[in-house]
Amino acid sequence: METFGRGCLYIIIGIVLLLLLAFLIGGSITIPWFIAIPLIVLAFWAAGRRSGK
Numbered sequence: 001m002e003t004f005g006r007g008c009l010y011i012i013i014g015i016v017l018l019l020l021l022a023f024l025i026g027g028s029i030t031i032p033w034f035i036a037i038p039l040i041v042l043a044f045w046a047a048g049r050r051s052g053k
Helices: 002-025 034-048
Strands: none
Touching: 002 034
């Protein structure tokens, strides 16, 4: 459960950073699914590695 929570936190932080970047450049940022899905997997992998499991 700790890994899931940390993974979700990493994803939320990433989304907030993308929103800030989009706001600063004054446009919209679109991420295709074939890039977004590996990023989500990477976030949960990093969270699992951090918790030591």
